[in-house]
Amino acid sequence: MAVVLIIDDEEDIRTIATLALEDVGGFEVVTAANCAEGLQAAAKHRPDVILLDVMMPDVNGLVTFDRLQNLPETRETPIIFMTARVQRDEVAELQATDAKGVIAKPFDPMTLADEVTELTGVRP
């Protein structure tokens, strides 16, 4: 079963996204609340996709992205950003990375899993 790692400091987002991906989508989900936890979880669980919040305290999503890319275990793992502000300048900044895409927050828990599959080609 494909594993999705969610890195988001907001517990309520982790909860609803887990439900959306596990119960609705049929993925297996691992969650982390910050960059350091995310890197650990990524190395341990070798996820097939990573959902990464852009705005996190301390180490933000863009920096976390680079660290994930430099980790041998996740160098080739598709990463999708999640953000509540899909502004043009922000998208441009995210565009400069090798991420697979951006999912806007709030998201619809009934279709989140499909969006993940659509952006990365990874199926549950």
Next chain:
Amino acid sequence: MTDQTTTHAISEKVAALRARFRGRLATRMDALGNAIDALESPIDPHALEGVVDEAHRIRGTAGSYGLASATELAASVEDHFRPLLDSEVPIALDQPLITELRRKVRRMADELGAEPDPVPAARPEPQTQPDAESEGERSRSVRLQPPLLVVGAGQRTDAISALGERLSLPLVFATPAQVGTIHGPLWGALLHVDGAPESAAALTRRLRADVAPHLPIALVGGSSELVRDIGVHAGVTTIVQEPLNETRLREVLSRFETARRTQQPTVLLIDDDPEFALVVSDLLAGRELRLVHESDPRRALEAIAEERPDLVLLDLKMEPIDGLEVARRIRALEEWRTLPILFMTAAVSDEVRLACYRAGADDYIPKPVLAEELDARIRVRLDRQRLHRERADIDPLTGLANRRAFSERFENLLARARDTGVPVSLCLIDLDHFKRLNDEYGHLAGDQALERLGQLMQHSARFEDLRGRWGGEEFVLALWGLEPTVARRVLQRILSEVRACEMDAGVRLSFTAGVAGFPHDGESLEELLRSADARLYHGKETGRGRVVSEGKAQWQ
């Protein structure tokens, strides 16, 4: 897809989660109201940041639980206050607007706290869609990728657009005549052949020359052998059959990804301190490098063998063996004697520096490291390494890899082929009547012939294929992903080009070649060469000017 019962169960679960979330959200809205209350002119940036952050979080979260109106309100709070945060000059608060926002936030907090969840837990229909009013506010997901150029789609444009939409793949359409006007980064290109493979080949060369030298390119409509030969000859990344469907397009995209990954130089960082590794990775982020980290210095040689880096960054102080020992172990291996090694350390005494150079270091960077300096020093070393390698690896007369460099690269190619099960063909090419050419027209004519064949080989086949001068008048070509029968046709095209070469004094050139395929004709360079050589010999015996890809494998 989920059936009715599961959908029902999920709706119930969402409803239960939402009920609990509402309580928490009421408290947070309340706190947000208080935080807005506490703002006064001149604004305390910390207090303002608190408001913006919390509004941002609620915005992203509430709607995901179907509470769209809370998301909308939080968005208006965030959008109102964020510009103040980014402003360099103090801005006076717009008191009436703030009063209005605060009132709304308070009312929302009360509603969330008082009202029961409006969506009953046991409703038979799925009710987890967010309120309709939120639809305008929600934006669809966006794929971050430069577009794929589609040339000559003609009547297939609609079908391909639909396919692009389904894979969220940005596409740019162009006619062959418009190709010259394309600007900006491209992910790759799909060229429709439409019975004119020669013009597709010409387009390939033009795109590589004008847009990007390593642009991944796929030929669409490549079922015939002719198209495959011409495509490989022109150096396309892959060839795909019509009609283009989802599976085929995905296959193309994955080939493109592989082709792209081979472009950036690799820097291997050996450091037992994960914190510092993160610092270096931040420093080098976005600098056209592939950084790989190895935290166990004892594994340095394995990591080098696996990653085949272009440069090593080495921490001096490590456990259980230090950087000096690692450098000595690297330098003890013939293959890595010229690999650039840069030390990084906080210790800066003369003895330490000397010890680094004695252990085989090329450079020394004191900690703390500046991003620009690190980047610049790495760049200088990489450039010099590339020049050095070119000088050592390239046969000056033909411009192709020499025997040693070809062998090294071929071993890598074979390793990849073993891992992936992809076939590889090794071709051994020998100029015909070379001795007679030298005897009758002089060594200069011989050199000229070698040079011409080198040039022709340089410009045929794809950039991931390998070419080399094996020695004397013998050349080698390794074709990735091709069986010997297909490789033979590629070689026959090169042969016809060689025959068409205009040489001084009316000399005509030709060659004879033997082709052997991995894994059927051999599993190592040596075995494959023996098979190819036997076939080459057979070709010479039976009249020269031929490409032979069949006959008993010689290695068994």
